[in-house]
Amino acid sequence: MNLIAIGVGGLIGGLFRYLVEVLVPTPMSLPLGTITVNLIGAMLLGLIYFVADERQWPSWLRLGLGTGMIGAFTTFSTFSLELSELVARHVGLAIAYGFVSIVGGVLFVMFGEWIGGLLLGGRVVAEQEVAS
């Protein structure tokens, strides 16, 4: 069950990454498509893991959506290849690309957790009030 969920998640994630890479332009050889998938993916993974922990999702759902879908939606191999091409041609852009991806990635994980807190916040507080 877990394996099927991860495989199907990977299928969907890879498909959406391809769509974004095709649709988002690459101005001045800056890979905006990869930036988009990696930052949105970081945010969604932060959100999914937060909600999965709070709501105690079954493992197939957590693995399918998190490890499978979002894991496959974001990519490191393309990021490295694009970075190595940029380093050879335009060092400034390469540094900007690396910085935006890495620092942005961590910030977007925090952002995702914050959204998760907002989404569940009301209900978590309500349950605590009932319990007390």
Next chain:
Amino acid sequence: MKIAAVAAFGFFGALLRFFITENLGTMHGFPTATLFINLTGAFILGWFYTITIQRMYVHPLFRLGLGTGFLGAFTTFSTFAVEMWKLMNAGMDSTAALYVTFTVIGGLLACWIGILAGSWQAYSRRPLQRRSR
């Protein structure tokens, strides 16, 4: 058709990543599995995209499927970002610094070594009369 190739290969990329993560995991909190996956994937992508242009011609759908689909889904950026945040959250700043350095510099090096290996392979296997040109 292109979308189907990316999706089908993505299925197996995500599964292989899961198997490696399950077996390697972390060492003293350091995310060894993700680092291994990302560096291997960067190396293979550099090699594959080079050799398929210069020497070993494959069907464009297979190139897209294995490169964007399989290797793209095998490697992951979101897990890396989450692990970075977890390490920083746990106050393991030096481990986080080590992790980000190994990942970014290592990924760059792995990719370059892959490109060099592919070019060298393509070059050294050409017929001699063309090589001497």
